Amino acid sequence: xxxxxxxxxxxxxxxxxFARVGSEAIKKGLHNIIALSEALGQPHQKFKSVHxxxxxxxxxxxxLLAAALQGAGYKTGLYTSPHLVDLRERIRIxxxxxxxxxxxxxxxxxxxxxxxIKPSYFExxxxxxxxxxxxxxxxxxxxxTGLGGRLDSTNILLPELxxxxxxxxxxxxxxxxxxxxxxLEKAGIIKAGVPxxxxxxxxxxxxxxxxxxxxxxxxxLFADTIWELVRTGQDKSQQHFKAxxxxxxxxxxxxxxxxxxxxxxxxxxxxxACDALGRQGWRLEPGQVMRSWTQVKKATGLRGRWDWVQDxxxxxxxxxxxxPGMSYLLDNLQxxxxxxxxxxxxxxxxxxxxxxxxxxxxxxxENAHYYFTQAAVPRALPVEDLLRSAGIAGLAGAGFVTVAxxxxxxxxxxxxxxILLVTGSFFIVGExxxxxxxxxxxxx
Numbered sequence: 001x002x003x004x005x006x007x008x009x010x011x012x013x014x015x016x017x018f019a020r021v022g023s024e025a026i027k028k029g030l031h032n033i034i035a036l037s038e039a040l041g042q043p044h045q046k047f048k049s050v051h052x053x054x055x056x057x058x059x060x061x062x063x064l065l066a067a068a069l070q071g072a073g074y075k076t077g078l079y080t081s082p083h084l085v086d087l088r089e090r091i092r093i094x095x096x097x098x099x100x101x102x103x104x105x106x107x108x109x110x111x112x113x114x115x116x117i118k119p120s121y122f123e124x125x126x127x128x129x130x131x132x133x134x135x136x137x138x139x140x141x142x143x144x145t146g147l148g149g150r151l152d153s154t155n156i157l158l159p160e161l162x163x164x165x166x167x168x169x170x171x172x173x174x175x176x177x178x179x180x181x182x183x184l185e186k187a188g189i190i191k192a193g194v195p196x197x198x199x200x201x202x203x204x205x206x207x208x209x210x211x212x213x214x215x216x217x218x219x220x221l222f223a224d225t226i227w228e229l230v231r232t233g234q235d236k237s238q239q240h241f242k243a244x245x246x247x248x249x250x251x252x253x254x255x256x257x258x259x260x261x262x263x264x265x266x267x268x269x270x271x272x273a274c275d276a277l278g279r280q281g282w283r284l285e286p287g288q289v290m291r292s293w294t295q296v297k298k299a300t301g302l303r304g305r306w307d308w309v310q311d312x313x314x315x316x317x318x319x320x321x322x323x324p325g326m327s328y329l330l331d332n333l334q335x336x337x338x339x340x341x342x343x344x345x346x347x348x349x350x351x352x353x354x355x356x357x358x359x360x361x362x363x364x365x366e367n368a369h370y371y372f373t374q375a376a377v378p379r380a381l382p383v384e385d386l387l388r389s390a391g392i393a394g395l396a397g398a399g400f401v402t403v404a405x406x407x408x409x410x411x412x413x414x415x416x417x418x419i420l421l422v423t424g425s426f427f428i429v430g431e432x433x434x435x436x437x438x439x440x441x442x443x444x
Contacts, residue, residue, distance in 0.1 A: 004100035007107040008087060014114070015121040032119045033153040036127040039113045043127070043134035047077065049141045049157050050273065053149040053186045054165025054199065056325045057266045060258065061165050061199070062144045063302040064270035069140055070094055070299055071292025072283045077133035077141030079154070081125065084304055084319075084430035091129040095300045098132050106131060122146050126153040140282075150188020160280060162189045162218075163273050164209070165199040166265065168324040179204040187212040195219040195276050199269035223272035229254070229264045234335075236308050239263070243271065243290065254290045257297050260306035260318075261335075262328035267293070304429045306332055309436060313414040314343075317422045317429045321351065323359045329423060330363060336419060343417045346410045348432070349424040350374045350403065351381045360424075361393035369413065370397025373406035375427030403431040 002010070037044055050065055052058045059080050066078040076094055083089035088097035106128050114124070126146075133141045140160070145152040149164075167183045183205035190196045190212050198209050201222045213220035226246055233240040241254040241264065254267065274284040296302055306329070307317040314336070320329040333345070345368040351357045352375075364370075372387055374380040383399040390397065400406035403422075410420050422432040 001108055002104055004104055007104045010107060011087070011121055011124065015119065015124060029151060030153070030156060032117055032123050033126060033156055035117045036113065036119055036123060037130070037156060039117070040127060040131055043130040044156055045158075046134040047130075047138050047141050049077075049143050049159040050161045050163060050277070051143050051145070051154065051157050051159040051189050052163040052165065053145040053152070053189050054163075055168035055182070055186075056322070056328075057165040057199065057262065057269065058144050058163075060263060060266045060302065060305055061163065061269050061273075062142045063296055063300040064258075064266060064293060065163075065273055066092075066095075066142045067292050067296045067299040068270065068274055068284060068289045069142070069282075071288060074139040074282075075137070077129070077136070077138040077143075078300060079126070079129040079133075079141065080144045081122065081146050082426050084426060085433055087125070089301065090125060091132050092301060093132065093136050093138060095298075097301070102132060102135075103128070120153075123153045145189065148188070149186040151185075152189075155189055158191055159194060160282075161273060161276050162191060162194055162196040163199070163269065164189070164196065165269050166324075167200075167202060167205045168322060180208055183208040184212070190216050190218055192216045193218060195221065195280075197221045197223055197269065197272045197276055199223050199265060199272075201225065219276075221272055221276060223269045224265075226275065227268045227271045229267055231261070231264065234259065236311070238294075241267070243267070243286075245286070250286075252286055252290050254293065256293045257295055258293070258302070258305065259308065260328065260332050262325070262332075263305070303433065304426065307429075309433075312416040313346075313411070313418040313420055315420045315422070315436070317432060319426045319429050320423050321355055321360075321425045323356060323363060326360050326363050326423075329421075330365070333365075333419075333421065343419050344369065344415065346371065346414050346418060346420045347397075348373060348403070348406045348410050348420065348422045348428070350383070350386065350406075350428045351424045352377075352379045352427070353381050354379070355381075355425075357381060357386070357389055358393070361390055361395060364393070364395055366394050366396075368395075369410070370395050371400060371406040371410050372397055373400045373403050373428065375403060375425060375431055377427050380425075380427065403428055404435045407432055407435050 069076040078092040091098045228244045230242045243252045243254045278284045304319045348371045350373045374383045
């Protein structure tokens with residue numbers, strides 16, 4: 001039998017992988033995932049689930065729901081993508097990544113139908129997760145879509161609840177050029193008779209969701225009409241909110257290790273999702289749910305979302321990669337700069353080719369020191385192209401062919417009071433994590 005490294009090498013080099021080659025890796029339609037599931041005995045039918053889609057925030061929302069369900073005593077599966085360092089980050093049970101032995105065993109058993117079905121890397125990851133959840137007998141699994149919703153491989157699930165966090169202009173070459181078109185793709189996860197929670201109300205997408213829910217006879221809930229959050233404080237390890245249920249006017253204290261202004265939207269979405277699950281008999285009382293969110297990172301292994309990993313100088317990692325996500329990130333950054341008077345800002349960034357890089361660059365501050373780089377994946381935007389685009393946007397900096405070199409240059413130049421931000425893509429942040437801790441282990 002192969003080693004774990006050999007199994008991973010087979011998956012990455014034998015199967016089309018979106019992270020490496022972009023849209024060429026997408027297998028349109030659900031026929032492959034249906035065939036894979038049939039070959040394995042329909043594992044997706046052997047556990048209950050929550051299905052989550054959205055442009056931004058679906059990863060954090062998935063981790064929040066998993067932490068809440070774990071905190072209530074349920075054996076909880078969690079599937080998210082992409083990973084930062086190790087594929088096993090994608091498939092967790094009660095916060096623990098699946099074992100290397102499970103991955104090796106699964107890949108070995110899948111070889112006969114890999115050649116027959118010819119799945120993508122993502123499709124095989126999804127069915128691997130479903131097999132793990134079925135084998136482990138989870139009470140419920142929280143499953144994040146990869147891209148879109150309607151044709152996403154995860155969309156063979158019949159969940160307890162569907163959740164759509166928000167809609168923004170991302171992957172427009174695949175999902176559509178308008179918010180309404182993208183919303184329709186995301187609304188494809190709404191199932192007949194299954195309640196759906198929408199994280200944010202928006203005039204361009206509200207009707208799309210209402211019509212789709214009406215067609216499916218699904219109860220639709222808009223989270224921001226149910227809950228309101230007021231932030232009362234934040235430091236380097238925790239932020240604090242008052243959470244108010246608009247219907248009952250009951251107020252709760254919410255203290256959490258998930259930092260960043262944008263997390264307020266995700267908490268509201270997750271609270272509404274817990275309410276909806278509670279009405280179906282799941283034990284998710286709001287006070288207990290919020291207590292479970294004091295240590296989300298420890299419970300579920302979430303990383304890379306306003307992840308403050310070092311002081312003197314401050315090093316912050318964030319996977320923001322599109323204009324809405326970068327806008328939230330820069331709001332957080334302004335607050336940190338205000339707290340650390342006199343700090344110089346150093347930004348290490350790189351992107352992938354299929355993002356709206358020009359719009360993101362226009363949002364970035366001109367007064368920072370920039371270290372432009374590229375991740376070690378074919379889909380990465382070459383640093384030479386990034387330097388040209390950055391120059392047009394009025395951003396000055398040097399180019400580095402690896403993340404390691406960019407990070408080292410920034411650390412050499414930064415003083416103890418300074419701030420180093422690493423951002424632009426999951427791949428940039430993942431490589432930075434590996435550099436910052438050569439003995440990296442997946443959070444348990």
